[in-house]
Amino acid sequence: MSIVLLKDVRKDYPLGKTTVHALQGVELDISTGSFISIVGPSGSGKTTLLNIIGCVDQATTGSITIDDQDVSRMTDNQLTDLRLFKIGFIFQSFNLIPVLNVLENVEFPLLLMKKYTSKEIRKKAEEMIEHVRITEQISQRPSELSGGQRQRVAIARALVTSPRIVLADEPTANLDSETGAQILSLMKRINEQNNVTFIFSTHDPDVLKYANDVIKIRDGKVIERIKCQ
Amino acid sequence: MPVVFTIAWRNIFRHKGKTLIIGTILFLGSLIMTIGNGIISGLDKGLENNIVKSFTGEILLISEEQLSDSILLSSTGQTAEPINNYLEIEKVLKGVSFIDSFLPGGIGYVWVLNESGQPIDQYILGIDFNKYYNFFDRSMEVLEGRFMEPGEKGVLVSTTMRKWLYDFCGYWPVPKGTELVEENLNDKARLDKDNLDLREELVYMGLSRKNSTLDVLCEVKGIIRFKALNSLLGFYSLVDIESFRECMGYFTAQDAESNISNEYHNLLSLEDEKISNIFDEQLSEIDNNETINFDQSLFKRKEKVKKTLDLDAGVYNMVYIKLKPDQDIKDALNKLNILLKDNNLAVRAVPWNKAVGMLGQIAMIMKGALFLFVAFIFFVAVIIIMNTLSMAAMERVSEIGMMRAVGAGKWFVSRMFLAETFVQSATFGGLGIFVGIVVINILASLKLTTKNEILQIFYGGDIFHPVLDSGDIFLCIIQLAFVTFIAVIYPIIVARRISALDAIARD
Incomplete structure (x- = not known):
């Protein structure tokens, strides 16, 4: 069953007097529970593709369906809600809220949902923190954590709302290889346990060991899709 | 405590430099405003008291x-x-x-x-x-x-x-x-x-x-x-x-x-x-x-x-x-005018402030001048606070963009900025008002007297007696809230324009 469906998606950016064609007719069908890696050289359109799937950027033309919802004509508020309830983000630079501690950072998206009581929010956040194994740092602020610990918090924050899709733009780029491997195994474990779809861009060849689908992209076009299993 | 206030309160301590700049401006602005209001109020009451007592009656x-x-x-x-x-x-x-x-x-x-x-x-x-x-x-x-x-x-x-x-x-x-x-x-x-x-x-x-x-x-x-x-x-x-x-x-x-x-x-x-x-x-x-x-x-x-x-x-x-x-003057005027009319005395009762004509206007001019001075102080404060907060918004693109990415709406961003400015305003502006009240009370207790006729106009009489009643203090708080609100409008517009894409682009 498709969780992400892209048809003839194009994205053009104006750059001075010229236009950059970041995506040129991308067709993509991603199934629920996939662990997909998007690879390609710099400037190939990986991040643009992730942004469009994550509803933080809009395609110039084409059709985008996320969890059976056509996002092309959604308002800003509708897109914000879609991100909140169905999509989790993991950033390269972690992007945690610096003045909140680990627990509060993980609680943050749950508070935005206005769906749970404060007790439920606390319980869900603590469970997720335990899941990513940073319980000992629960009261620490991001500045007191290592890079790996911060990325675990980011993963916990991305997953705590039980999203259908998690998008990660080069999640291991700022981590050493050992920590990067730990993070990837954590993501893989969650993918398998919770049936959450993971889509991430990477330059890291080791990542390919974990992915069950690899999408190669170049010059804004999907040039190859490799099934790894 | 709502998360916006938690973030606001902690950001005050995180960005100490900016907090100090904005806080100092808010403190001094509120202090000057409170003292100014106290002097205006004292002038007003002094003029009324002295004119009524020495020259017109009520x-x-x-x-x-x-x-x-x-x-x-x-x-x-x-x-x-x-x-x-x-x-x-x-x-x-x-x-x-x-x-x-x-x-x-x-x-x-x-x-x-x-x-x-x-x-x-x-x-x-x-x-x-x-x-x-x-x-x-x-x-x-x-x-x-x-x-x-x-x-x-x-x-x-x-x-x-x-x-x-x-x-x-x-x-x-x-x-x-x-x-x-x-x-x-x-x-x-x-x-x-x-x-x-x-x-x-x-x-x-x-x-x-x-x-x-x-x-x-x-x-x-x-x-x-x-x-x-x-x-x-x-x-x-x-x-x-x-x-x-x-x-x-x-x-x-x-x-x-x-x-x-x-x-x-x-x-x-x-x-x-x-x-x-x-x-x-x-x-x-x-x-x-x-x-x-x-x-x-x-x-x-x-x-x-x-x-x-x-x-x-x-x-x-x-x-x-x-x-x-x-005795309430308005009430007395109404009763008196009815009585005078009933007795066909061919006279009417007017309040002292209308009877003194231009003298009352002089008091208004003095009040207006002091008010303009306070307003100028706050105008400068608004500009500085607005700039500092706008800069702060631009420096927090990653943080705000990330919030937008994970599902925070523009309203949440607005509330966060409002809360941060409100907390700063309440803390430093509140302190300014408090110190202003103390200063006014000290000045009033000194009972400074003057025979200088120009100073007497500012004093509202021969004794300098600035005064702040609950209405004046409420006015100070309203003025502070107004300034805070005006100062935060543009930074909020800047912050609301920050998108998740901006955070990712910076990433």
Whole structure:
């Protein structure tokens, strides 16, 4: 069953007097529970593709369906809600809220949902923190954590709302290889346990060991899709 | 605590430099605003207290014929309409429970004649001096000469009017039989002290609408100064009521003593224009070339009063009224006007602030100037806070963009900025207001006094008594909230424009 469906998606950016064609007719069908890696050289359109799937950027033309919802004509508020309830983000630079501690950072998206009581929010956040194994740092602020610990918090924050899709733009780029491997195994474990779809861009060849689908992209076009299993 | 307030509170400590800049501005702005409000409020209350206590009472009765309420200082220098039934008014006022005391008086616009040049115009108050002095809490002091004795004729010249007379007429009034007091000369007069033209008598000519009343010679008895607000209240010289009436062509107590008929009584109480109208009606068939003869002696200078007269039998222009303590002026005015109308007394009651006309406007100008100063301080504060917060928003693109990415709406971003500014405003602005209240209370407790007339206007009297009541403090909080709100609008617009894409692009 498709969780992400892209048809003839194009994205053009104006750059001075010229236009950059970041995506040129991308067709993509991603199934629920996939662990997909998007690879390609710099400037190939990986991040643009992730942004469009994550509803933080809009395609110039084409059709985008996320969890059976056509996002092309959604308002800003509708897109914000879609991100909140169905999509989790993991950033390269972690992007945690610096003045909140680990627990509060993980609680943050749950508070935005206005769906749970404060007790439920606390319980869900603590469970997720335990899941990513940073319980000992629960009261620490991001500045007191290592890079790996911060990325675990980011993963916990991305997953705590039980999203259908998690998008990660080069999640291991700022981590050493050992920590990067730990993070990837954590993501893989969650993918398998919770049936959450993971889509991430990477330059890291080791990542390919974990992915069950690899999408190669170049010059804004999907040039190859490799099934790894 | 809601997460926006948690973030706001902790950001204050995280960005210490910016917090210090914004906090200092908010603190100083609030402090200056609070002190300014205290001074404005003190000025307002001081002016009211001093003008009411020393010059007007809370309410004045004026003739129904009076066009403008501002009888004491009209912008056109109009002569006040006469009240010729004071004895009837007195009877009614004596029965009013909320009136503490009342006093009749006259006010006239006159020329002070000057044989060597242009006359100077000024207001004079016609009063029974001893009653006036006691009614207004002995609010003046005699600088040279003496006050007037009961029944005595003469004029008490204010220091302000003496300066005017010297500047415009070239002579220096001194009380009869006194020496020149050099220390009271102003700088200009001091330079010319050997050639000063000293005058012990002044000639006043009352100005009616037709400028045709008599001139009256008044002996200068004393040079006076109001203890507070002399520069405002000193526009008036005080003339005994009988001389005043003669000067203005009014019916005097002496006339009453001479048992003048009712017909003359009415005639003498009328303004010139109305007198002319009577003659026009009665003598319409008289040839235009024929001379009309009527008893001019009625308008001429009267013989000196040698026995005690009932001064209240003559004409006045107004009645000063002091209310009992804690009496609401508006309520008293309404009740009084109904009573006056019911008794057909042909007078109306007006509040003191309308009666003083331009004097009240001077207070408004002072308040306006101080308010503008405070507003300027806050305008500068708004600009600086707005810039600092906008810079802060731009520096937090990753954080705000990430929030937007994980599902925070624009409203959440707005609330977060509002909360941060509110917390800073409440903390530092609140501290500024608190310190301002302390400063105002310390200043008030010092009871600083001054004889400097310019400072007295700022003080609202001779004692510096800034005051902040709960309404003033509430006003400070409202002003602070307004400034905070204005200052945060643009930074919020900047922050709301930050998208998740901006955060990812920066990533």
